Amino acid sequence: MDLNDRPLFGVAGFPPAFFESEYRKKRTNIFQWLNSLSLNWVELQNTYGVKMKEEQAKEYRKLASEYNVGISIHAPYYITLASADPDVVKRSIERIFQCYWLADVIGANRIIFHPGFFGGKTDEDRKKGLDQLINGLLSIKNDIPNNIYLYAETAGKCSQLGSLEEIIKICNAVSYVRPCLDLAHIHGFTHGSLISTESIVKVIECVEQELGRKMLDEIHFHMYPVEIDKNGEKRHRAFFEKNEIQQMNLFSNKDEWFYPRPEHFVSAIKQKKINPIVVCEALNSQEQGAMLMKKMYEESDI
Numbered sequence: 663m664d665l666n667d668r669p670l671f672g673v674a675g676f677p678p679a680f681f682e683s684e685y686r687k688k689r690t691n692i693f694q695w696l697n698s699l700s701l702n703w704v705e706l707q708n709t710y711g712v713k714m715k716e717e718q719a720k721e722y723r724k725l726a727s728e729y730n731v732g733i734s735i736h737a738p739y740y741i742t743l744a745s746a747d748p749d750v751v752k753r754s755i756e757r758i759f760q761c762y763w764l765a766d767v768i769g770a771n772r773i774i775f776h777p778g779f780f781g782g783k784t785d786e787d788r789k790k791g792l793d794q795l796i797n798g799l800l801s802i803k804n805d806i807p808n809n810i811y812l813y814a815e816t817a818g819k820c821s822q823l824g825s826l827e828e829i830i831k832i833c834n835a836v837s838y839v840r841p842c843l844d845l846a847h848i849h850g851f852t853h854g855s856l857i858s859t860e861s862i863v864k865v866i867e868c869v870e871q872e873l874g875r876k877m878l879d880e881i882h883f884h885m886y887p888v889e890i891d892k893n894g895e896k897r898h899r900a901f902f903e904k905n906e907i908q909q910m911n912l913f914s915n916k917d918e919w920f921y922p923r924p925e926h927f928v929s930a931i932k933q934k935k936i937n938p939i940v941v942c943e944a945l946n947s948q949e950q951g952a953m954l955m956k957k958m959y960e961e962s963d964i
C-alpha cells in the first residue's frame with residue numbers, strides 16, 4: 663500500500679456544511695469543497711447498501727484525483743458474518759463483494775466494515791462468532807483484488823464484536839484485513855479510557871506490538887468526541903460542545919469536555935511518528951473537526 667508522508671484529514675459522508683455551501687448543487691462538488699478547506703479525504707457511507715452506478719463512480723474517481731482527495735468506502739451496516747442465520751451470512755458476503763466492486767471502480771483501497779453482532783450472548787458465543795467471522799472473511803480470499811484492504815472497525819457498544827483485541831485477532835488471521843480504530847468507539851467500549859495523550863499512545867502501541875510497524879503505518883482512524891453510558895457509545899458530539907450533564911453521568915470525566923480530545927490524538931500520532939488517514943465524524947461538524955486536528959498537527963511541536 664502506498665503510504666503518505668503526512669497524515670491525511672477528512673470527513674465521513676456529506677457534512678451539513680457542504681449543503682449550506684456554494685458547492686451544494688451537485689454531490690460531486692464534495693471534492694472541490696474539501697479541497698477549498700484544505701482537507702484530503704472523504705469516507706463514502708453506504709449505510710443501506712451500495713447504490714452508486716458505475717458512471718457516477720468513475721466521475722467521483724476523476725474528481726477525487728483532480729482535487730487531491732482520497733476515498734475510502736464504508737460498508738453497509740448490515741454486514742454480519744457472525745450471524746447464526748446462514749442467509750444473513752450469505753447476503754453479507756454479497757455486500758462485501760459490492761463494496762469491492764465500488765472500491766475498484768472509484769479508486770479506493772480501503773473498505774471499512776463493522777464486525778457487527780454475533781449469535782447468542784455469552785463469552786463462548788462471542789468467541790464462536792469471531793471464529794465464524796474470520797472464516798467468512800477467509801472464504802472470499804480467491805475472489806478479491808489484492809490491492810484493496812478490508813478495515814475492521816472497533817465497536818462502540820459492548821454487545822457487538824470489535825474490541826481492540828478482537829480487531830487485532832481478525833487482522834492476524836486474515837492477511838487482507840487492517841485495523842480501523844474508531845477512537846470514540848474504543849472510548850465507549852472501555853467505559854471512558856481515552857482521556858489523555860498517553861492512553862491513546864497505549865492503544866497505538868498495542869497495535870504496533872501485536873501487528874507490527876507495517877500494519878501500524880497502514881492504520882485508519884475515526885476520530886471525534888462521544889457521549890457514553892454504561893453500554894458504550896451513546897451519541898457523537900462536536901469538539902466544541904460542552905458536557906452539561908456531567909453531574910448526573912457517572913461515566914463522564916472531571917472537566918466539561920467530551921472525549922477523546924483532538925489535542926491528545928494529535929500529540930499521540932506525532933509521538934508515534936505515524937501518518938494515518940483520519941476521518942472525522944464529529945456531530946454536524948465533520949469538516950470543522952478535521953480542520954481543527956489538521957491545524958493542531960501543523961502548528962504543534964510535540
Ligand SMILES: [Zn+2]
Nearest residue numbers: 736774776815
Ligand atoms: Zn463505522
